[in-house]
Amino acid sequence: MHVVAVLALDQVIPFDLATPIEVFSRVRLADGxxxxxxxxxxxxxxxxAGAFELRAPWGLExxxxxxxxxxPGCAEPASxxxxxxxxxxxxxxxxxxxxxxLCAGAFVLAATGLLDGLRATTHWVAAPALAERWPAVEVDPQVLYVDNGQFLTSAGAAAGLDLCLHLIRRDHGSAVAADAARLSVMPLEREGGQAQFIVPEQPPAPRGAxxxxxxxxxQENTAVDLTLSDLAAEGGMSIRTLNRRFREQTGTTPLQWLLRARIRRAQHLLEAGDQPVELIAGQVGFGSPTAFRDRFRQVVGTSPRAYRAAFRSSSEK
Known part of the structure; x- marks a missing residue:
């Protein structure tokens, strides 16, 4: 049994406190x-806890x-x-x-000195104060969360939920994390990795778009080498209209959206099994393993092999 200890200090932010309790308590493996x-x-x-008092059953030991x-973050992070x-x-x-x-909890972690020399994040409003108070920490306010292996930090409240799901994914793979995300009514989209490979979320389209x-x-045809002409034909529109609608509804281009869908599919395959990288390359629409490795590294920031080593489900290791 993996023990998750949630530290509650005075003025703890209730949402930050509740998030890990709810998320980790509800996780179930395939066998129940x-x-x-x-x-x-x-x-x-x-x-x-501000609006109420909390009785904690466990001490610091x-x-x-x-x-x-x-x-979790506290309402007075500078304390x-x-x-x-x-x-x-x-x-x-x-x-x-x-x-x-989670969020301003980075101030507590930074106070230990354990983040010195490492990249970290916190809520963007608090990022300047964190950087000023702990100059040995490389503060990055632009990302959802940063994973340095043993030490992880996240941005605001929603990013704290992203980080909890990320930890579950690290421990037990995408399928278990996806179940936890559904229970939280949270899409498992805003992925991240170790500090050097934060993965951007897939640009969504508005409901009903x-x-x-x-x-x-x-998404169902990521194994096919699709061209802009193929996409326009399937959508029943010209290439010019296709590009315009993608910009309007997703904020990106059709081929960039397709690339991220392919990479996301490749991530799941790398996590869930032991298929050779060369086989996965074909299953996600790349003409050659070399092209797949190059584009995977470009998007994720690391090689497929290194990604598998970091994120493969513990049940498969």
């Missing part, structure tokens, strides 16, 4: 088993027995972090525990 045990930890028995520690908290977090990290911050049937068809 429960992979995570969630523990809410605090320095004191009662925690001030529970952090040392956790596999993952989640650090000093108790040294006792930092000590426990550093000890847990030394033992190999994974630490992830005229391109919806064509987009579904494109």
């Amino acid at each position: 088993s429960v992979p995570y045990e969630v523990r809410v930890c605090a320095m004191t028995e009662t925690v001030d 529970a952090l040392l027995g956790a596999d993952t520690i989640i650090l 000093a972090v108790p040294e006792e908290v930092s000590d426990h977090l550093r000890k847990a990290a030394a033992g190999g525990t994974r630490l992830a911050s 005229t391109l919806e049937p064509l987009l579904r068809w494109m």
